Amino acid sequence: MGFSTQIEAVAYCRTPYKQKFGIPRQPGLVDFVRGFVELTAPYNHIDAVRGLEQYSHLWLLFCFHENLAQGWKTTVRPPRLGGNEKLGVFATRSTFRPNGIGQSVVKLHRIHQGKGKVILEISGMDLLDGTPIIDIKPYIPFSDAIPEAIGGIAQQAPEQLEVNFSHLAVEQLIRLDKRYPGLDKLIQAVLAQDPRPAYKKGKPDPKRYQVALYDLDIFWHAHEQGIEVETIQPFCA
Ligand code: SAM
Known part of the structure; x- marks a missing residue:
């Protein structure tokens, strides 16, 4: 039998985006919109985020919870290619993937604490309101940012209307x-x-x-x- 484990939410994300349609397709495309990551018990302890305030950006690992029931597909038709061409699921940021895990870099503004709550105020997220967050990590520029990286079909941000x-x-x-x-x-x-x-x-x-x-x-x-x-x-x- 292969590896398997159980994963639970460490937090839930609050955003203005109440349905999937219309949410920016990657983080940072609408960079000023604020959201909140509220940690859940037993992770809602200020010690769990001690030192995080030294970072300007975070990685959020999350679950595409609204699409889990639909499972995953070996190939997908990325919206960028007009729905005409298929690419392998692992060559895309499709939301229909094994384990249903997404990842987004967001800006960290403040850490709010009080009344048993620990809440991270963020911006730039591409997440549906209520998205379960399964891990939070600091963004480390020297190794996470690769300016010369090649971006396949997504080399540049899409044109704006x-x-x-x-x-x-x-x-x-x-x-x-x-x-x-x-x-x-x-x-x-x-x-x-x-x-x-x-x-x-x-x-x-x-x-x-x-x-x-x-x-x-x-x-x-x-x-x-x-x-x-x-x-x-x-x-x-
Ligand atoms: N940046 C992440 C990544 O690359 O893993 C997500 C990219 S995915 C293409 C972004 C889209 O996921 C959004 O435009 C929205 O339609 C969808 N989405 C966001 N939160 C979701 C959720 N909780 N369940 C299902 N779909 C979601």
């Missing part, structure tokens, strides 16, 4: 500003990544899309020049 707001969306943003400061910047940064499947890009696309941020549904469509946000609504019950 221009994002505009309809008159209605601008009015809604003004009303929502107190409760969600910087919401316009967040929506713009998320949609500029163009969450649509790659085969839709550069073609007429009449579809109305929706992404979920905080407890809001953002409805939008793409046009030749970019993306227009139509309306912003609280989640429908």
